[in-house]
Amino acid sequence: MRVAIGQFNATVGAFRENADRIAALSRDASAKGATLLVLPEQAIPGYPARDFLTRHGFVAKNVEALEYLAKATASLPISLYAGFAEPHPGRGTGVHNAAAWLRGGRTLAVARKILLPSYDVFDETRYFDPGEQVRIVDHEGVKIALTICEDLWNDKTYWRQRRYERDPVEEAVAAGAQLVINASASPFEVGKPQQRERMLAACARRHRVPIVYCNLVGGNDALIFDGRSLVVGKDGEILARGKAFEEDLLIVDVEPTAAGTKAIASPPPAAKGSAETSSPRHPVSPFRDGAPSDEDLDDLLRALGLGLRDYLRKTGFEKVVLGLSGGIDSALTAALAVSAIGAENVIGVALPSQYTSQISKDDAAALAENLGIRFETLSIEPAFEAFKETLAPVLEGRTPTLTYENLQARSRGVLLMALSNELGALLLTTGNKSESAVGYCTLYGDMAGGLNLLGDLPKIVVYALSRYVNRDREVIPSRTISRPPSAELREGQTDQDSLPPYEVLDRIIAGYVVEGRSADELVAAGEDEAVVRRVRKLVRSSEFKRRQAAPSLKVTPRAFGEAWRYPIAQGYDED
Structure with a gap:
C-alpha cells in the first residue's frame, strides 16, 4: 500500500x-x-x-x-x-x-x-x-x-x-x-x-x-x-x-x-x-546532567528559529527590535533572530547608562557588526534623570537604591517600546529561564516585549548554545561569553551578587520546576539546604512577574506559562 x-x-x-x-x-x-x-x-x-x-x-x-x-x-x-x-x-x-x-x-x-x-x-x-x-x-x-x-x-x-x-x-x-x-x-x-x-x-x-x-x-x-x-x-x-x-x-x-x-x-x-522513567506528571529535565549534546543544540537552533518565523508571520510582523546590552542573553537572541529572519529584519539598540562599561558598549557594537544588522545607540540618561526629577518631590528624604536600578531598566523598556511602535517591529525580550524562575528581571523593564526566545532556556544552556552558534566563526564576541554576567545597574554589579552560581541554580530549577522534586529530595541529592530553600522562596515569590511576561517559546518538558499554573495569592507552606 x-x-x-x-x-x-x-x-x-x-x-x-x-x-x-x-x-x-x-x-x-x-x-x-x-x-x-x-x-x-x-x-x-x-x-x-x-x-x-x-x-x-x-x-x-x-x-x-x-x-x-x-x-x-x-x-x-x-x-x-x-x-x-x-x-x-x-x-x-x-x-x-x-x-x-x-x-x-x-x-x-x-x-x-x-x-x-x-x-x-x-x-x-x-x-x-x-x-x-x-x-x-x-x-x-x-x-x-x-x-x-x-x-x-x-x-x-x-x-x-x-x-x-x-x-x-x-x-x-x-x-x-x-x-x-x-x-x-x-x-x-x-x-x-x-x-x-x-x-x-x-x-x-x-x-x-x-x-x-x-x-x-x-x-x-x-x-x-x-x-x-x-x-x-x-x-x-x-x-x-x-x-x-x-x-x-x-x-x-x-x-x-x-x-x-x-x-x-x-x-x-x-x-x-527502553521503558521510560519519565511521565507527564513527573518529567525528567533534559539538562539535569549539564549542557546538552550537539544534536540537541542543533534542534534548539532550528526550533527557536521556526518558532520566531511563524510567530512573526502569523501575527503580521516582519521585523524585530531588541536591546543589545553587550551581555550574552541579548547577543544570543540577536544571533538567533538573524539566523531565522535575516539581518535586514533585525534592529539592535544599545541603551547605555553611567554604569554601562566600555567593554559592554564595544561588545554590543561588535556583535551588531558581526551580524550585519542595523545598530542604534540611545543613552537612557536623559530619560532616567527626567524620571528621577519627576519623582523627587515624593521621594524627598529617601535614598532609593533598587527603585533607581529598576527605573533604569524601565527607561530602556519605554524607549524600546517606542521604537517598536514607530518602526512596526516586534520587541524581543531577552531574559532566560534561570532569571525568570527567581525573578531576576524587571517588570516593564527588561521584561518588556512581545516574545521571548530564551525564556525556556536555563543560563547554562544559553552559554552552550552561544558557543554552538560560534562553532564555525565568531558571531558572538568571545569576551561576551567568557566574562561574568551583569545587569550593570550599579557600579561593579555581577549576577552572582544576588544569585547562586548558575550551574547550582540551574540544577535546582531543573529539579524543583521541571521535575517537581521537593526541597528534601534536592537536599538528599546533594544540594545545599539553605540555597535550595532560598531558590524555592524566590521561585514562589516571583510568580506575579511571570504572569505578566511575554510568551516564551517552549523547548523543555515544563516551561513557565501554560504548563506552570501556580497561584499568586497563596499561603501554602511546603515544609
Missing part, C-alpha cells in the same frame, strides 16, 4: 488556507501513486485553537472547510485522513477532537480521539469530549485503525507510569487492525523526538503492526511542532522519517500485517529495556 504523509504548517483559524494546502498535497500525493494521505491532528482548524473551540461560529467554519476539502479532492483516487473539530450538540463540551476519512467528495468515516491529555500545555478536556472506541476502516482490503495523537501514548508495556486505563492501539489490534495510522500535533521539546521513535518502535514491535504517524510542523504561539513524521514497520524498524522543522510530503510503501497475526504477549527484551 502506498501511503503519503502530509506534514504541513497549519495556521489556527485559517480554514480555507489550510484546506487549500491539504488539497494541493492530495494532488501531489495522488500523482506519485499514493492511495492514502495522512494529515496532522486538527489539520483543518489548526492546533491548538484553544477557546476558539468554544465558539460555535469557529467550529461551524471548520466543518465548512472540511466539506470544501472533500469537494476539492472528489475526483482524486486517494483517501484522506484529516483532523478537524467535530460538533455534537447537546452534551458535554459539544465538540470532539476528530479526524475524517474522505474519499470521492464524501466523509466516509470519522475517528474521535479517545485519550484527551490535560497536563503540561494540554487542556483538551476543557474543549473536547472523548471518543468511545477506535474506528477501523477497510482500505484496499486492509483493516486500518484510525487514531489521534495521545491514543498512541499509553502503551502498557512501554510506560512505567501510565496516565490512562485504556490502550486504544491494543484495542484496535484485538479488533483485527493490520495497520495503525495516527494524526498528531506533538509539540517539540529537547529529547522528545528520540522518545517518540522509541515509543512507536516498541508499540509496533509489541503488536506486530506497522504505524504511520503524521505530526504537525510549525509554530503556534509558544508551541513549536517539529514534524519528524514516522513510518514504523511491524518489527519496530523505522522505514521513513519526515524532515525536522520543515514541511514534507513522505511517500512510503507500507506492508500491512497479514490478517490473523497475533500480537506478542510481552515485549522482547529490547522493548522492555
Whole structure:
C-alpha cells in the first residue's frame, strides 16, 4: 500500500488556507501513486485553537472547510485522513477532537480521539469530549485503525507510569487492525523526538503492526511542532522519517500485517529495556546532567528559529527590535533572530547608562557588526534623570537604591517600546529561564516585549548554545561569553551578587520546576539546604512577574506559562 504523509504548517483559524494546502498535497500525493494521505491532528482548524473551540461560529467554519476539502479532492483516487473539530450538540463540551476519512467528495468515516491529555500545555478536556472506541476502516482490503495523537501514548508495556486505563492501539489490534495510522500535533521539546521513535518502535514491535504517524510542523504561539513524521514497520524498524522543522510530503510503501497475526504477549527484551522513567506528571529535565549534546543544540537552533518565523508571520510582523546590552542573553537572541529572519529584519539598540562599561558598549557594537544588522545607540540618561526629577518631590528624604536600578531598566523598556511602535517591529525580550524562575528581571523593564526566545532556556544552556552558534566563526564576541554576567545597574554589579552560581541554580530549577522534586529530595541529592530553600522562596515569590511576561517559546518538558499554573495569592507552606 502506498501511503503519503502530509506534514504541513497549519495556521489556527485559517480554514480555507489550510484546506487549500491539504488539497494541493492530495494532488501531489495522488500523482506519485499514493492511495492514502495522512494529515496532522486538527489539520483543518489548526492546533491548538484553544477557546476558539468554544465558539460555535469557529467550529461551524471548520466543518465548512472540511466539506470544501472533500469537494476539492472528489475526483482524486486517494483517501484522506484529516483532523478537524467535530460538533455534537447537546452534551458535554459539544465538540470532539476528530479526524475524517474522505474519499470521492464524501466523509466516509470519522475517528474521535479517545485519550484527551490535560497536563503540561494540554487542556483538551476543557474543549473536547472523548471518543468511545477506535474506528477501523477497510482500505484496499486492509483493516486500518484510525487514531489521534495521545491514543498512541499509553502503551502498557512501554510506560512505567501510565496516565490512562485504556490502550486504544491494543484495542484496535484485538479488533483485527493490520495497520495503525495516527494524526498528531506533538509539540517539540529537547529529547522528545528520540522518545517518540522509541515509543512507536516498541508499540509496533509489541503488536506486530506497522504505524504511520503524521505530526504537525510549525509554530503556534509558544508551541513549536517539529514534524519528524514516522513510518514504523511491524518489527519496530523505522522505514521513513519526515524532515525536522520543515514541511514534507513522505511517500512510503507500507506492508500491512497479514490478517490473523497475533500480537506478542510481552515485549522482547529490547522493548522492555527502553521503558521510560519519565511521565507527564513527573518529567525528567533534559539538562539535569549539564549542557546538552550537539544534536540537541542543533534542534534548539532550528526550533527557536521556526518558532520566531511563524510567530512573526502569523501575527503580521516582519521585523524585530531588541536591546543589545553587550551581555550574552541579548547577543544570543540577536544571533538567533538573524539566523531565522535575516539581518535586514533585525534592529539592535544599545541603551547605555553611567554604569554601562566600555567593554559592554564595544561588545554590543561588535556583535551588531558581526551580524550585519542595523545598530542604534540611545543613552537612557536623559530619560532616567527626567524620571528621577519627576519623582523627587515624593521621594524627598529617601535614598532609593533598587527603585533607581529598576527605573533604569524601565527607561530602556519605554524607549524600546517606542521604537517598536514607530518602526512596526516586534520587541524581543531577552531574559532566560534561570532569571525568570527567581525573578531576576524587571517588570516593564527588561521584561518588556512581545516574545521571548530564551525564556525556556536555563543560563547554562544559553552559554552552550552561544558557543554552538560560534562553532564555525565568531558571531558572538568571545569576551561576551567568557566574562561574568551583569545587569550593570550599579557600579561593579555581577549576577552572582544576588544569585547562586548558575550551574547550582540551574540544577535546582531543573529539579524543583521541571521535575517537581521537593526541597528534601534536592537536599538528599546533594544540594545545599539553605540555597535550595532560598531558590524555592524566590521561585514562589516571583510568580506575579511571570504572569505578566511575554510568551516564551517552549523547548523543555515544563516551561513557565501554560504548563506552570501556580497561584499568586497563596499561603501554602511546603515544609
